[in-house]
Every structure is written in C-alpha cells, then in structure tokens.
Amino acid sequence: MSVPFCSLKYAHDQIKYEAEKAMEGVYRRGQFILGTELEAFEKEYAIYCGTRYCVGVASGLDALYLSLHLLGIGPGDEVIVPAHTYIASWLAITRTGAKVVPVDADPANMLMNTSLVKKAITEKTKAIMPVHLYGAACDMSQLMEIAKKNNLYIVEDNAQGHGATWKEQKTGSFGECNATSFYPTKNLGALGDGGAITTDSKELAESAISLRNYGSTDRFTNPVLGINSRLDELQAAVLRVKLKYLDEWNGLRRAVAQTYLTQLKGVGDIILPTASYASVYHLFVIRTQYREELRSFLFQKGIGTTVHYPIPPHLQGAYSSMRFKKEDFPVSEKLAETVLSLPMWPGLDDGQVEWVVRQVKEFFEGK
Ligand SMILES: Cc1ncc(COP(=O)(O)O)c(C=O)c1O
DSSP: OOBOSOOOHHHHHHTHHHHHHHHHHHHHHTOOSSSHHHHHHHHHHHHHHTOSEEEEESOHHHHHHHHHHHTTOOTTOEEEEESSSOHHHHHHHHHHTOEEEEEOBOTTTSSBOHHHHHHHOOTTEEEEOOBOGGGOOOOHHHHHHHHHHHTOEEOOBOTTOTTOEETTEETTSSSSEEEEEOOTTSSSOOSSOOEEEEESOHHHHHHHHHHTBTTOSSTTOOSSOOOBOOOOHHHHHHHHHHHTTHHHHHHHHHHHHHHHHHHTTTSTTOBOOOOOTTOOOSSEEEEOTTHHHHHHHHHHTTBOOBOSOSSOGGGSGGGGGGTOOTTSSHHHHHHHHHEEEEOOOTTOOHHHHHHHHHHHHHHHHTO
8 A cells, every 4th residue: 555645636636626716717817926816815814813914925934034024133133943843944034134042842742842942032032933843833822921021022933833723822823923834735735835924913914015025015116125925826826725625624634643643652662742632733743763764664565754854953054154063952853863754644544544553563563
C-alpha cells in the first residue's frame, strides 16, 4: 500500500467543480489583481478568524514581515521568536532590520517555552512572535499577559494554524497584527503562493493595503515606500471555495490524529504530540531516537514521512553572523534530531492510517 506523506487529491477532487467554476469566473471577468474575489475573501477570512480585517498578500513570509513593519519594528528593536520553528518566522524579523531573540521550545508541547519568554525581554524588545507550530495553539493567555505587562506587541505566526483555537478563540486573532500563509499544503492552501494579515485595527489594515501595493493610496500617489505583495484573484477565488470546507477538513485531520494517538500510545520510545481537540494537526509529529531508521523502514513500506525541521534556524548558515552555537537551544536541537512527521491530510482513509500504525508497530517490535 502506498501512503504519501501529503496529498491534495481528496480535497481537490471534492471541490473540483466549484474551484474550476470560480477560476473560470476570474478568467472571464479578466481582472487578475486587486479585484472582487480578493475583497470577498478578505471579508470571509476575517469573519472566520474573528478579526475585523484581513489583508491578502503574496506569501506568509511577506505577511509576517509586513505585520512587523506596520508596527514600526525595525533596526535597534528585538523580537522574541521560538528557536524551534520554520526559518521564515526568523527571516521576517531579520528583514525588518530588528534582532531575532530566540527562546527554546517547551519539551512538553514543542512550542515556544513561555517561561523563557519573560527572561528574554530587554528594554529593546518590541514584540513576541508566537508560532502555532504543527497546528497547535501556543498558550495565548500567558503570552498576552506577558505582552500586556511589558508593553509588547504580539504578532502571531499562524501559517500552520488555520482554524486552531486557544480557549475557543481562533489563533491569528490575538495579536495586534497577525500573519498566515496559504502555501498549497497548508490547512487552507491556495494553488500557489499566498498569505494574509489579520488585525482588528482599521489603521493597520489600511496601511497594509497601501504597503502591499507599492505604498500607494490611489494609483499614482505613493506617500510611503511599499512593496509588491498581493494575493491574486485566482488564488482568492480558490481560497473562497476552500474556506467553506476548512472546518470539515480539519475534522478529518483530527480523526486521523485520534487514531494515531490511541494506536501508537506506548509503542517503542515514541513521544506523541499533545492530544488536543483545539489543534488542527497541520502536521502529526512524533519523536523517537530511531528517527532515521524508522523513516527508511516506513519508506520501504510505501509510507512517506518528512522532518519538520532537521536544522534549527540558529544553526543555519543564514544566521552564522549571529554566532549561535550548538547547545544554545538544547530542546530545539533535540527536536531537530528526533521529530518525524507521519502522513497527515484530509482524505487519508482508515486502511491507510491502519497501515501506517501497523508498520510503526512492526518497526518497534524489532527493537
Ligand atoms: C511556521 C511558518 N511560518 C511562515 C511560513 C512562510 O509561509 P510562506 O511559505 O507562504 O512564505 C511557513 C510556511 O512555509 C511556516 O510554516
């Protein structure tokens, strides 16, 4: 049996007719940038997140960068970010000219360790960037309290958390300005690159609308230096269709996660992710010291897996000038050595999940 690590086929087959109709509509109308589909999607996604505004941009990285920039963050400032995250969270901070201040992961949930956040605050700190990694929400009660006490902004990286909640509130709605990605494999994914900023502030939303479009107010008036970062009409049209199915697809992810959680409990040295109905399981990430061996065993059985992420940002060449060294963030480094993402996508059927479970068990029986 073949179980790909990720497949969009089920979801795309389900919406084929609607998506093609939506794309055909854009094609027929002939407006491809900044049109009615984007406007409608922005309204619908804001409602979904529980924020007053949403501004579509070209990618998650741009959404993160613009969110920080909109808050006036730049050279001389510091932003606290998890050491265990995708490098894009860091790159956005670096692009503003601010300094990246990493904090190690909490071994219990693999997310930003909130008790370390307090210790990382200096007089230069301007913002905290919680990353809802793998689809699980960070402890937003504690982080909001720390931010409030220390007069800091929160900018959530919600690229992996579409639909996740913390105490019934959607992630991506806590901070002043929050960012998400619509990279195709995300829980809400476009058919290309895309991203969005969500905020309750009219002023920030209006500035974002200007900044994403060369800093213009109207076509030939540019009061500020902007960039070109727009979510195009074709992507917005498809995202509007997909948004209607997001909760259903997240439900399917949760069901797969539930089977993994019950069936893999106590198997070998596996550490399972925290069981949470509020997680949207963008990825299902187990930990094992036999990661590489297990990976190749599963590969031979037709099961695709991935590692998110094998090299932490602080040990990447891109950050060599910051002179981080091994052991600086031991929990994150250990995660980089032991995490393994099992197949996870809406439409993964019971037989496939059972096959994955059976093969993982078989591997550990030989240990
Ligand atoms: C946690 C996280 N932040 C940021 C990004 C960047 O998003 P994009 O690829 O749309 O630039 C991604 C996705 O790749 C991500 O997983």
